[in-house]
Amino acid sequence: MSNPALLELICPAGSLPALKTAVDNGADGVYLGLKDNTNARNFSGLNFDEKSLVEGIRYAQGKRRKVLMALNTYPQPATLSRWHKAVDTAASLGVDAIILADPGLMDYARKTHPQLRLHLSVQGSATSYEAVNFYRERFGIQRAVLPRVLSLAQVENVIDNTEVEIELFGFGGLCVMVEGRCLLSSYACGDSPNTFGACSPGHAVRWEQTPKGMETRLNGVLIDRYANNEKAGYPTLCKGRFEVQGETYYALEEPTSLNSMDMLPEMARLGIAAIKIEGRQRSPAYVAQVTQVWRAAIDAVKKNRETFKTQPAWQAALAKVSEGSMNTLGAYYRPWK
């Protein structure tokens, strides 16, 4: 059944400064991870150690905001205790919820810390209410983040058939593949989001200025080549230009950002519990800009869903920080598929 639309604004905190920025600019909650492969933004220079985590929790909860810890990679046999220890840390420091993808880890969390609130990560790849309800029955999950593959009509069908709160991605980098079901990165360079916690990781990336232009490579594979008048982007595997039957183009996805703001009234009507902003790898300046704009938009839609209109100034502000300076409604808008 539909819950009242909470429309919590959940913002990325890749560092303590980003966390404080998100809180100061109106996030209802932040999500973060530890400095290792227990979360899906395992990039050097990002994330929290125990000291910064304690400080971050104190800061956010002191202002009555929530801290959600992502432990959303898949634990592996030789290092299973690392994930268990991370769950224990989250529980002992008093985070508001942990975001998990692996059923085995959910079982551990449920048995060891029954009071700890569990969210199903987008990395769990649950796209139907049958899957969502599996995690609910077995582990008592309270919320599920849906992969960016469903249309809003399909999201509505999930909501109508589960008591689990639903969180959707609102803005930021767009995975064109079902999260948790993409091994492109490990095929090219050995490390995948599922096990290593990063897609197209920095250690495999090479940038090289050549007579033909700037070339970006992932473990030697040419992902893209930019003319001098083009801005070179990070070589995320699925957003490169490749050749298919003699035609060179963005064969999988353009380097765009998801921006679902136009659909906020519909999301409010459906009773969406929270809107997630992607971008733990982005700067505090990005977090400030995006949080401010989305705070204003969510406040406006909550005030009056019928008269809500996306303000041009909001879109202009978001366009400045979008990946590739382009936006898409992604799968929420059916023709994208």
Next chain:
Amino acid sequence: MKLSLGPLLYYWSREDTLAFYEQAAKWPLDIVYLGETVCSRRHLLRLPDYLELAEKLSAAGKEVVLSSQTLIESESDLKALRKLITDGRFKVEANEWGAVRLLAEARLTFVAGPTLNAYNPDTLAMLAEMGATRWVPPVEMPREMIKDMLAALQPLPNSATWIETELFGYGRLPLAFSARCFTARHYNLQKDDCQFRCLDHPDGLVLTSREGEDFLAINGIQTQSAKVMSLAHRFDEFAAAGIDVLRLSPQARNMHRVVEIFRALAVGDIKPAQAPAQLDRFMPAAPCDGYWLGEAGMAFHPVNTPVTEGEPA
């Protein structure tokens, strides 16, 4: 070592598909997986057709398993899934957790497919407890991790049978799934009006880098490796790793040759070192074996070389 024929990942004409399985009934296979795992728009064969094929293959002495769809998006996808499960005549391969829920509810045993993401013994034990009698590791899982998984797995208290391990051993690797159809995109068509262009690409549509390096293969909403995962030359490593079944993924041409070579390996008629030369002319693309060794999936080590041990990537 049992040999299985994985579910057909491509979209072939009805005639070609039926002819393929008519032939497969005669091949030296132990297990055949049937069903559409990639795209719900593919409709040339429907459940009654698969059930008819299943009966025939079963009569030919094959164990038949019906594979469920990997990406469930709509209520009609769920309806199809429920039908597959309630028929009950054949075991089902669950490829997402909604199917696991329905199978466990119906108290049916099942095969845990590769996209369930069983990366650790706790999750695998849970699957076994819910009724999985066989599991297929994620295709990226290295040999050493499979060993660790099985070493840590405790036998179930009331279980007569140990859960079997089935390795994806031959074929273009299914790497990713999307809501978007990349084949339709290539032809500037929308998915809802895709004109079933997959039919023109019976082994997928190869995507190359701008330097001409074969990299991936587009198969509708699925993205595969351009290279063909082949572990024929490593056949003697399977027993020590605890592999019970080797999965061979269907290709459009010469599949019977591929099956025969793997059967010859299984019965010891040829040595693993001889296999690549025999397989070569029957493969649609160059081989890779990196995942098995804990490396980039596209890597290939033609001979059986020792791998340095370390924390798996």
